[in-house]
Amino acid sequence: MIRSLPNSRRYLYSYKLYMGLYFAFLFAPLLVTCVLAFNDSQFPYLPWNGFTLEWFTGDLPERVGLFHDRMNLESIWVSVQVAFFVTLLSVTVGTCAAFLFEQEEFPFKSALYFLMLSPLVIPGVILGISILLFSNTLGLYFEIRWGIDVPLFRPGFWLVVLGQFSFIATLVTLVVSARLRKFDRTLEEAALNLGANRFEVIWHITLKFLRPAILGAAAVAFLMSFENFNTTLFLVSSDTTLPINLYLQVRDGSTPVINAISFLLIVGTSLMAVINLYFSRKQK
Amino acid sequence: MTMNRRFQITLPLICFLTPVLLWLVLMIVLPHMDLLRMSLRAEDDFGNAIWSFSNYMAFFVEPIYWLTFVRTAVYSILVTLMTFIVAMPVAFYITKVVAPRFQGFLMMLLLMPFWVSELVRVYGWMILLRESGVINHFLIRLGILNQPIEMLYNDVTMIMGLVYTSMLFMAVPLVSVLESLDDSLIEAAYDLGANMGTILFRIVIPHAMPGIVSGSIVVFMLTLGNYLTPNMIGGKNALWFTEQIYNQFIASFNWNQGSAFGFLLLALSSLVIWVGLKLTRQKLSRVAQ
Numbered sequence: 225m226i227r228s229l230p231n232s233r234r235y236l237y238s239y240k241l242y243m244g245l246y247f248a249f250l251f252a253p254l255l256v257t258c259v260l261a262f263n264d265s266q267f268p269y270l271p272w273n274g275f276t277l278e279w280f281t282g283d284l285p286e287r288v289g290l291f292h293d294r295m296n297l298e299s300i301w302v303s304v305q306v307a308f309f310v311t312l313l314s315v316t317v318g319t320c321a322a323f324l325f326e327q328e329e330f331p332f333k334s335a336l337y338f339l340m341l342s343p344l345v346i347p348g349v350i351l352g353i354s355i356l357l358f359s360n361t362l363g364l365y366f367e368i369r370w371g372i373d374v375p376l377f378r379p380g381f382w383l384v385v386l387g388q389f390s391f392i393a394t395l396v397t398l399v400v401s402a403r404l405r406k407f408d409r410t411l412e413e414a415a416l417n418l419g420a421n422r423f424e425v426i427w428h429i430t431l432k433f434l435r436p437a438i439l440g441a442a443a444v445a446f447l448m449s450f451e452n453f454n455t456t457l458f459l460v461s462s463d464t465t466l467p468i469n470l471y472l473q474v475r476d477g478s479t480p481v482i483n484a485i486s487f488l489l490i491v492g493t494s495l496m497a498v499i500n501l502y503f504s505r506k507q508k
Numbered sequence: 509m510t511m512n513r514r515f516q517i518t519l520p521l522i523c524f525l526t527p528v529l530l531w532l533v534l535m536i537v538l539p540h541m542d543l544l545r546m547s548l549r550a551e552d553d554f555g556n557a558i559w560s561f562s563n564y565m566a567f568f569v570e571p572i573y574w575l576t577f578v579r580t581a582v583y584s585i586l587v588t589l590m591t592f593i594v595a596m597p598v599a600f601y602i603t604k605v606v607a608p609r610f611q612g613f614l615m616m617l618l619l620m621p622f623w624v625s626e627l628v629r630v631y632g633w634m635i636l637l638r639e640s641g642v643i644n645h646f647l648i649r650l651g652i653l654n655q656p657i658e659m660l661y662n663d664v665t666m667i668m669g670l671v672y673t674s675m676l677f678m679a680v681p682l683v684s685v686l687e688s689l690d691d692s693l694i695e696a697a698y699d700l701g702a703n704m705g706t707i708l709f710r711i712v713i714p715h716a717m718p719g720i721v722s723g724s725i726v727v728f729m730l731t732l733g734n735y736l737t738p739n740m741i742g743g744k745n746a747l748w749f750t751e752q753i754y755n756q757f758i759a760s761f762n763w764n765q766g767s768a769f770g771f772l773l774l775a776l777s778s779l780v781i782w783v784g785l786k787l788t789r790q791k792l793s794r795v796a797q
Contacts, residue, residue, distance in 0.1 A: 225698060226694050229698050239605060254628070317527045321531075339532050342536060346540075346774065349733050351539075354770070357539065423520070474634070486624075486632070490628065494623065496623065497619065
């Protein structure tokens with residue numbers, strides 16, 4: 225049953241078999257995607273025609289590798305920029321929210337807390353369309369009322385940033401709150417008694433204590449933004465992010481360039497996962 | 509939180525409250541009120557915008573709309589159930605059966621695929637399963653098949669894809685809730701002669717209930733609102749409700765109808781989550797942690 229009890233051999237073997245199958249199921253699509261990025265073929269199919277790096281470095285008319293593929297490189301750059309601003313915004317606001325809900329008292333606090341959690345249970349598609357609608361309504365209002373055209377209210381870069389921020393900030397709040405709850409408030413009181421004001425205490429003491437949680441939350445926020453699809457789909461215009469761009473390419477038929485991008489994404493995110501895990505392990 | 513302490517407006521409170529209020533009001537409350545407002549607007553015969561329930565009426569009158577809605581809901585529940593059945597033994601193995609020194613490694617293996625974009629994972633399944641895909645290639649090589657068969661674009665594959673996509677959100681809460689289960693409870697039950705079924709249903713599952721509920725809520729919500737996986741693996745036959753919303757917004761440019769669909773989806777997901785919480789007597793704020 226469990227490790228401290230006697231278990232029959234059949235039980236252990238069949239359990240190991242199940243776990244083996246589960247991990248095969250988990251990794252099969254990723255492994256195949258990676259392997260086919262190096263196949264010397266025009267399509268991401270088997271048979272194996274030999275190893276090539278051309279889908280990364282190639283610059284032939286019929287085989288444009290990733291590093292020469294303007295459109296894909298640009299979408300990667302757009303995604304990086306979006307993720308940067310989303311991270312900045314959601315870490316700032318999320319940390320404020322953590323302080324607000326952990327350390328401040330005000331009327332309707334629990335109602336506001338509930339509202340802060342709600343993006344967790346709103347499907348991303350709905351979040352996308354309602355922000356699209358609202359920005360459109362605002363844009364129309366500004367144009368009719370004052371005759372100003374505000375580019376922010378049209379689908380595009382900043383609307384994508386705001387749309388992703390609206391739910392990623394909740395995750396940051398939860399991560400930072402969890403750490404803030406463990407903070408020993410007598411440290412703050414001591415600093416206050418020694419003549420520091422509230423903001424000096426937060427800056428020099430509390431934020432130092434929160435730093436690992438804030439960095440971890442920033443990493444998660446960056447990744448979530450980088451790979452968001454559902455909310456972005458409705459808010460994007462001509463400057464497409466990487467997931468949207470990949471989606472459009474896969475829909476129209478695929479080339480091994482997509483495998484090459486996927487390979488880099490898989491390697492990159494795995495590295496980030498290992499680093500994140502290493503640091504969170506060290507913290508404990 | 510003491511009730512008798514009077515609250516005062518201090519500078520820190522204002523500094524923390526302002527950005528949070530801006531975020532929640534501008535990005536969450538007002539957009540969803542606008543969604544509701546748009547869903548209740550329609551054009552009359554003269555092209556003037558009026559208040560009307562016609563968008564909601566269209567949903568109930570056209571069978572394709574509400575059938576897709578029901579289908580999406582039923583499949584989402586099925587996916588949630590299957591995710592639980594697949595993930596539960598995995599979580600139990602990692603927390604209770606495997607030697608402790610392998611735990612960290614297995615946990616990392618479990619999490620790793622989900623750091624990768626959903627699109628990449630779905631794309632991987634497409635390469636594996638399509639007519640010219642890797643699995644067909646091996647089946648023909650081994651002589652099991654004479655002709656390649658299309659394994660994409662059917663319900664079974666679509667459900668498998670959805671289970672795969674949302675697996676993490678079930679496995680992680682289950683692992684954390686099983687970690688807090690004291691082994692000695694299971695040992696005691698075993699010593700007293702309980703069999704595996706009894707231990708599972710009388711000890712493990714009742715203890716794991718908070719994790720099961722929070723995992724199920726997240727998986728259900730994500731599956732219901734998923735666009736990518738049904739669209740790419742299910743193809744034209746997916747008939748997923750988010751596609752109807754997308755079509756109304758992007759293809760037909762009928763934003764009022766799309767808003768009504770969006771609001772219905774939001775209502776359904778909120779309702780199921782509320783019922784789930786009520787049935788198990790839990791609070792959203794606890795589940796979120």
